[in-house]
Amino acid sequence: MYQYTEFDKAFVRARAAEHRDQLERWQVGQLTDDQFRPLRLQNGWYVQRYAPMLRVAVPYGEINAAQIKVLARIAREFDTPDAALLAEAQATQDKLPGLAPKLTTNYGHFTTRQNVQFNWIPLDKSADVMDLLATVNMHGIQTSGNCIRNTTTDELAGVAVDEVVDPRPYAELIRQWSTLHPEFAHLPRKFKIAITGATEDRAAIGWHDVGLQLVKNEAGEVGFKVLVGGGMGRTPINGVVIREFLAWQEIMNYLEAVVRVYNRWGRRDNKYKARIKILVKAEGQRYFDEVETEYREIVEHDGAPHTLPQAELDRVKAGFVAPALNLPENTDAWLAQAEAALSIEAAKTPAFARWLARNVRPHRNPQLRAVSLSFKRPGYAPGDATAEQLEAAAALIEKYSAGEARVSHTQNLLLPWVRLDQLHALWLEAKALGVAQPNIGLLTDMIACPGGDYCALANARSIPTASAITERYQDLDELDDLGHIDFHISGCINSCGHHHSGHIGILGVDKDGKEWYQVTLGGSDGKDLSGAATPGKVVGPSFSSFEVPDVVEAILDTYKQLRAPKGDGKQEAFIETLRRVGHDPFKAAANAARHPAEEPTA
Amino acid sequence: MKIISAQEHQAVESPAVITLANDADPRTLDLNGVTRIDLQFPAFTDGRAYSQAFLLRRRMGFEGELRATGDVLIDQLVQMQRTGFDVAVLKEGVDASAAQRQLDRYAGFYQGSAVETRPHFSAGATPLSR
Numbered sequence: 001m002y003q004y005t006e007f008d009k010a011f012v013r014a015r016a017a018e019h020r021d022q023l024e025r026w027q028v029g030q031l032t033d034d035q036f037r038p039l040r041l042q043n044g045w046y047v048q049r050y051a052p053m054l055r056v057a058v059p060y061g062e063i064n065a066a067q068i069k070v071l072a073r074i075a076r077e078f079d080t081p082d083a084a085l086l087a088e089a090q091a092t093q094d095k096l097p098g099l100a101p102k103l104t105t106n107y108g109h110f111t112t113r114q115n116v117q118f119n120w121i122p123l124d125k126s127a128d129v130m131d132l133l134a135t136v137n138m139h140g141i142q143t144s145g146n147c148i149r150n151t152t153t154d155e156l157a158g159v160a161v162d163e164v165v166d167p168r169p170y171a172e173l174i175r176q177w178s179t180l181h182p183e184f185a186h187l188p189r190k191f192k193i194a195i196t197g198a199t200e201d202r203a204a205i206g207w208h209d210v211g212l213q214l215v216k217n218e219a220g221e222v223g224f225k226v227l228v229g230g231g232m233g234r235t236p237i238n239g240v241v242i243r244e245f246l247a248w249q250e251i252m253n254y255l256e257a258v259v260r261v262y263n264r265w266g267r268r269d270n271k272y273k274a275r276i277k278i279l280v281k282a283e284g285q286r287y288f289d290e291v292e293t294e295y296r297e298i299v300e301h302d303g304a305p306h307t308l309p310q311a312e313l314d315r316v317k318a319g320f321v322a323p324a325l326n327l328p329e330n331t332d333a334w335l336a337q338a339e340a341a342l343s344i345e346a347a348k349t350p351a352f353a354r355w356l357a358r359n360v361r362p363h364r365n366p367q368l369r370a371v372s373l374s375f376k377r378p379g380y381a382p383g384d385a386t387a388e389q390l391e392a393a394a395a396l397i398e399k400y401s402a403g404e405a406r407v408s409h410t411q412n413l414l415l416p417w418v419r420l421d422q423l424h425a426l427w428l429e430a431k432a433l434g435v436a437q438p439n440i441g442l443l444t445d446m447i448a449c450p451g452g453d454y455c456a457l458a459n460a461r462s463i464p465t466a467s468a469i470t471e472r473y474q475d476l477d478e479l480d481d482l483g484h485i486d487f488h489i490s491g492c493i494n495s496c497g498h499h500h501s502g503h504i505g506i507l508g509v510d511k512d513g514k515e516w517y518q519v520t521l522g523g524s525d526g527k528d529l530s531g532a533a534t535p536g537k538v539v540g541p542s543f544s545s546f547e548v549p550d551v552v553e554a555i556l557d558t559y560k561q562l563r564a565p566k567g568d569g570k571q572e573a574f575i576e577t578l579r580r581v582g583h584d585p586f587k588a589a590a591n592a593a594r595h596p597a598e599e600p601t602a
Numbered sequence: 603m604k605i606i607s608a609q610e611h612q613a614v615e616s617p618a619v620i621t622l623a624n625d626a627d628p629r630t631l632d633l634n635g636v637t638r639i640d641l642q643f644p645a646f647t648d649g650r651a652y653s654q655a656f657l658l659r660r661r662m663g664f665e666g667e668l669r670a671t672g673d674v675l676i677d678q679l680v681q682m683q684r685t686g687f688d689v690a691v692l693k694e695g696v697d698a699s700a701a702q703r704q705l706d707r708y709a710g711f712y713q714g715s716a717v718e719t720r721p722h723f724s725a726g727a728t729p730l731s732r
Contacts, residue, residue, distance in 0.1 A: 176712040186649030312723040495717035
């Protein structure tokens with residue numbers, strides 16, 4: 001993990017002090033609400049449906065056990081509303097038709113952009129929380145607001161077997177470059193960068209304002225394929241290639257050109273048309289030409305001041321060497337023995353075998369594995385972890401993964417440095433903690449935003465739908481049989497739950513003050529199984545919350561009827577069948593599953 | 603960075619003083635004889651003038667005064683100073699007493715700017731001048 005220098009640490013502390021200064025000026029009336037809002041947003045402080053929400057930055061998802069312990073402490077000591085507020089919030093939720101899950105407190109929530117959120121911290125405690133975060137080099141810098149947000153990457157960065165170049169050093173350099181960039185603090189709209197260094201895109205780069213893919217050219221030199229103009233929201237658009245190959249040294253100079261042209265040209269008259277995707281779509285080649293001209297000026301006139309020297313890359317890279325694990329000598333004999341021991345355990349314990357197959361992935365070091373702890377289980381919203389679970393997860397990470405973990409895009413925790421001969425011990429402990437559901441990549445490993453239970457923007461709740469599907473699909477054999485499915489739920493068109501990229505996507509919409517849900521099919525985040533990033537297509541008019549689980553079931557039943565074996569003897573995945581046979585039979589099944597008569601009037 | 607009050611600010615129309623709309627391209631300007639350019643923040647969340655200032659200062663080598671006008675609050679002063687402004691006209695009613703500590707807060711920044719052109723990583727980088 002990148003080691004913070006004294007400069008980096010002092011910077012984070014100064015930022016916490018700045019937030020305290022702003023908070024205090026707001027409290028005494030020197031800053032109005034409107035003036036304070038954009039300032040607190042750029043430190044991750046929203047005010048949501050019932051209470052403030054804090055989004056803590058986890059740069060490119062990489063986090064250590066000490067940091068998770070501090071998050072646990074924040075959940076335990078600060079994520080508590082006063083009783084009257086909670087009671088009032090619950091009473092309001094209870095009035096909504098349909099199931100009203102109990103609002104929960106004292107937990108952290110993993111987000112699709114690899115950050116961590118809290119839902120109940122009173123704003124007057126916010127400065128204390130920022131100070132506490134700063135003790136472990138954490139903060140909320142630019143986790144919200146119309147600025148350059150946290151750069152996200154592949155959860156397997158640095159350990160993936162298909163990796164060409166480790167993206168983390170570049171992600172860290174982009175973090176530094178974008179942090180408090182004076183020119184880009186008030187862009188037309190938010191700006192998200194994702195970076196991958198593997199052959200498979202696990203970072204959904206086609207869905208970002210800028211997507212970066214690290215590649216090597218014929219001479220073996222490292223560079224970036226640069227995509228621009230991707231984004232979800234009301235108008236889902238996938239990024240287009242603006243540069244096939246940009247030498248790695250040039251990335252900041254080039255990003256400066258991309259963002260400067262956007263800052264000058266991006267629309268500010270309508271927030272739904274303010275993202276760079278709209279500019280790129282409207283201007284096309286003109287935008288590209290302007291970026292290239294600006295980039296040339298930066299190089300030729302400004303002297304390309306942000307050209308990365310090898311020494312700086314090396315300095316940052318030094319933070320990303322594999323941790324010392326005190327591994328036994330990597331011999332064929334050791335590997336064979338460790339694998340044999342695993343096979344014996346797997347044969348004895350089918351549940352362990354299932355977990356190995358689903359939650360454990362190969363590693364570039366054959367002695368190690370990358371293990372996902374699943375935060376998708378009945379009784380919890382997707383991606384939620386209580387203070388106690390965070391604390392216990394930190395202990396597992398210390399014991400089994402060199403103290404290091406990743407917050408994944410799919411709202412789980414990934415342990416990147418687990419020894420082959422410790423998988424069984426880890427499984428036992430993860431199981432005891434309730435985070436060993438063998439469902440990674442399956443239907444119930446769904447992505448969902450906090451939705452209308454917490455979020456002020458949401459048109460509908462996400463969590464009750466997530467719970468209904470989780471509860472309906474508890475049979476592990478059935479889940480396994482359904483295979484890999486990206487199931488994504490957003491409570492509104494902002495698309496925080498990435499419904500556009502789901503094989504099956506659910507979008508909450510508001511009609512006459514009631515919650516309705518659109519169902520989309522065939523979206524892709526860009527992973528190999530799903531093909532190039534693309535938005536799903538709507539199956540028909542929206543469904544009531546009571547219909548959604550039945551519609552999902554009808555769609556999945558259609559898949560089971562229509563799927564065919566592939567050349568390798570395996571069954572087609574859901575998305576493969578959908579692509580082969582087309583949407584019509586799925587649409588027909590979904591629409592036939594309507595039962596408006598049962599719609600409640602409450 | 604000089605901070606002046608709204609009362610001290612005089613909008614001037616003369617060949618030497620230009621007021622530039624924030625959607626104008628500064629690269630089209632003839633800067634001959636110009637001593638002051640007033641840039642505009644119609645709302646403090648509209649950051650176009652930062653890019654204009656950067657281009658004027660860094661790209662076009664303008665050495666006269668760059669003045670920030672409009673919805674100017676003390677929490678923007680650091681950004682203004684770093685993108686090349688040297689005078690900020692505080693919005694009517696804004697308390698300036700907390701301004702200096704905002705300008706003094708950070709010992710340095712990561713990226714180069716219009717004023718300190720070298721980024722932090724650059725060899726021999728010196729602390730930001732204030």
